[in-house]
Amino acid sequence: MKIADVALAVDTVWVMLCAILVIFMQAGFALLEAGSTRMKNAGHIAGKQLLSFSIVALFFWAFGYALTFGEGKWIGTTGWFLNIPAEPGALPTEILYLFQLSFAAVSLAIAWGGFAERAKLSVYIVFGALYTVLIYPVVGHWIWGAEGWLHEWGKQDFAGSTVVHLQGGIAALVATVMLKPRLGKFNKDGTPNLIPGHNQVYSVLGVLIIWLGWFGFNPGSTLTAMDGFFGYVALTTNLAAAAGAVAAMVTIRMLTGKAEIPTILNGVLAALVAITAACAFVEPWAAVIIGAVAGSLTVFSALYFEKKGIDDPIYAFSVHGVAGIWGTLSTGFFASPRLVEKVGIGKAGLFYGGGWTQLGVQALGVAVSAIYVAIVSFLILWILDKISGIRVSEEDELLGLDLSEHGSYGYPEQLSVPQPVKAAATQEEAS
Template sequence: MLSAILVIFMQAGFALLEAGSTRMKNAGHIAGKQLLSFSIAALAFWAFGYGLTFGEGKWIGTSGWFLNISQEPGAISTDILYLFQLAFVAVSLAIAWGGFAERAKLSVYIVFGTLYTILIYPVVGHWVWGADGWLHQLGKQDFAGSTVVHLQGGVAALVATLMLKPRIGKFNKDGSPNLIPGHNQVYSVLGVLIIWLGWFGFNPGSTLSAQDGFFGYVALTTNLAAAAGAVAAMATIRLLTGKAEIPTILNGVLAALVAITAACAFVEPWAAVVIGAAAGSLSVFSAIYFEKKGIDDPIYAFSVHGVAGIWGTLSTGLFASTRLVEKVGVGKAGLFYGGGLTQLGVQALGVTVSMVYVAAVSFLILWVMDKLTGIRVSEEEELLGLDLSEHGSYGYPEQLQTVQSATVEKQEAS
């Protein structure tokens, strides 16, 4: 229950991170959307999502609607497990929203959030974490969700940002990008610190027990990876630009946390540092690459959660140690521990099928919505800002009044 609370509190971190990383005129909308999407996920996951994820079945759960799942005597109650797993799907949805930021209609969040919680997340979740799931039976290692939570959210974000197309003013006619800085780096830093704290519920909490102390080991590998990601991202961007850019460092922390999420229970501390550092550097190069390709991912959701999710999932096929695999009881040792390519192949298969499924269903949902009602706000609404156009009030009303007063004074003077 404590772990569930920690992971749910990550929603506050995502609200601060996303709002701080985008423009002032959309800050209230982006923060408020986080609360709305968590509420939608809570209802949809209670009614259908939990049963689809953890009910009996090889390909999808076919029982357990409204948490009507039989429970073993002495096991953790279904109520608590639901809240813990709800926190995960809500994080995955928060990641997806990064690709929608600053130009999607509010209605898209409501409809897509509902369908993501019922039709997308539970399917891959069941394959990997369901007792009868086919990837679970193959031994796929994803201790706390590099694939199930982060890769799914990252792929959905990429599909959305491709379909919505770039924000107005992001790219010039020759394709060169313009910087659209976030309005508050302090919010972004505080958001990442909250998310980092919440991750101690995310990864260690996935042990589902505090009795043997293994949760402390998982907390150790998680923290080492995050620290390595921050340092590696800073070093990388400094070498490339000569500046230690704050948003890049923040992305390095998050990318490292994403990567270690699959591996945290399977790898030794030295490997956690390597995995985290590699993820931090990868996030820098990935963000630069996609921007050069004309893809406007406002908070780099796919680079941080998608690319790092792929790396983290594959990393257990390299670094999973024999003693930890035996302790956890899932899959086999990695390549560097004499396990050959078997586990790496299982991990690669899991990544591939998960990406294909999430991309296909996300595209289908958004394509239908676009044909029926449209998914992007009008140019006028986007320029005005979603705070006013969608909600009728500004996240920073004093700033709006200052702008209005200056406009009136200019008109009177002319």
């Protein structure tokens, strides 16, 4: 066997392993979202994650992958149903599909945060399919497509702060505004009421799983294991996440006097989101700064939007949208010349004497991506609302989506009527 064949086999196994890690993040999102919402909706929210992944798998196979990575400047126009033969020495198309599918599924999982606890199940199905065909692939092609116009301009988004997270965050924001707040979230004077999640242990475990999965997300985006660069990407990713946790804890403690667990979790996720664009372009010290800023920023963002009457149940926009914007812009400040040369995309950041060019490209990418996703998400949901409505009835919302949408409760013992327990026969009675 030739050395090139061995190298390809190693890379193929590496990317497949990373795809599995990112797909496993769906389990993390299921635990995080279910734990961060109320018990009466837990089964619905967890089960919806499985349905969501199934929808993305089918529609990304048929259309989404071709639209994202097919030939074309503005959108892919070739490769339907994975009809893209792999070039000699390149990774198999099937492996690349599974890896990129895992990213699209994460993006949709983020969007679902804005729908939580009040959207109809049918809306998840239709919006999920259209998101996978009309929204995610368009921005994905602009930035990651070989002929995409933002890619040609040198936009730096190594693993998807914009492509994956900003898109999901913007869609979540549009949804949560159109669906309006959950019943009981705000008083008549606009002051918010706390609607705590029912299981913080689930939420913590979910974030730990997501953190683990991120080692497939960012390092896997090298698409090769041969030069060992994936280890460097893993380092910057981990440093940022740790800094985000500490910064969020310090920030919320200063503001409220309490080290709130959900806020610490959001700090971890926001930092991971932010470093996703920059992980291959910045030095370790910059990764710590990027993660810390993201962790602190998401605290202020979540409080601000809640004060403005926006009910984002798991703070999807603050964690993924705001942090996605910051992470995308951060390379315009911190991109190191040696790493830019290695990756081969864009220019060095402002703090390295690279001028304002890269920051301008990053800002342009954020703006056009956010506008496109917001407009198309709004149109899809507006049409669905006119046709069948997008929010469940007040009765169903009060009852809980477990029962109203699925006919069974996520915690059935909570609804069962206790029955008298007949004492076991004594040994004397038995004899």
